Amino acid sequence: VNLGEYKSINEVATALENSVDAASQWLSQLNDETAKFKPTKDRWSIAEVIGHLIDSAANNHQRFIRAQETDELVFPKYDQNSWVTKNAYANAKWPDLVELWRLYNLQLSRVIREIPENELATKCTISPYESCTLGFLVTDYVDHMNHHLSKIRERVD
Numbered sequence: 001v002n003l004g005e006y007k008s009i010n011e012v013a014t015a016l017e018n019s020v021d022a023a024s025q026w027l028s029q030l031n032d033e034t035a036k037f038k039p040t041k042d043r044w045s046i047a048e049v050i051g052h053l054i055d056s057a058a059n060n061h062q063r064f065i066r067a068q069e070t071d072e073l074v075f076p077k078y079d080q081n082s083w084v085t086k087n088a089y090a091n092a093k094w095p096d097l098v099e100l101w102r103l104y105n106l107q108l109s110r111v112i113r114e115i116p117e118n119e120l121a122t123k124c125t126i127s128p129y130e131s132c133t134l135g136f137l138v139t140d141y142v143d144h145m146n147h148h149l150s151k152i153r154e155r156v157d
C-alpha cells in the first residue's frame, strides 16, 4: 500500500510521536488568553483548533480499529464545527486540552504501529468522500494534524 512519503507504518507512528512531542512543548507554553483568543466570531481559537485535532483523533481512532475488523469499512464523516461547539473546548483548561491531545495521540501511535501490513489495503469509505485505503487514512491523519500545527505556529510567531 502507498504510504506517500513514509517507508513503513512504523515510520508513520514515529513521525506522529515526534510531531506531538515537539508541539506539546511549545503549545503548553502558551497562556490561556492566547489559546482562547478568537480572531473573529466565526474563526476557531487555538484551543478550538487543538479541540478539532482531538475530534480528529477520536474519529480516526474508531476508523483505525474498525477497519481492521472488517473487509470494508463504511463510517460517517464528522461535522467539524458541530463537534468543536458541542465539545465546549472554550470551557476547558488550556493545559488539560494540550495533555488530552498529547496522550490521545500517543495512544494512536501505539494503534498505528500494530496495524498489520495486509490490513493497510482495507477499503475505507467515509461518506460522502471517495473510497480510500486504511493506509491512506493513517497518513492523511498525520498530515492533517501537521497542517493545523503549522498554521497554529504561524499565528503564534
Ligand code: NI
Pocket: 052, 144, 148
Ligand atoms: Ni482540519
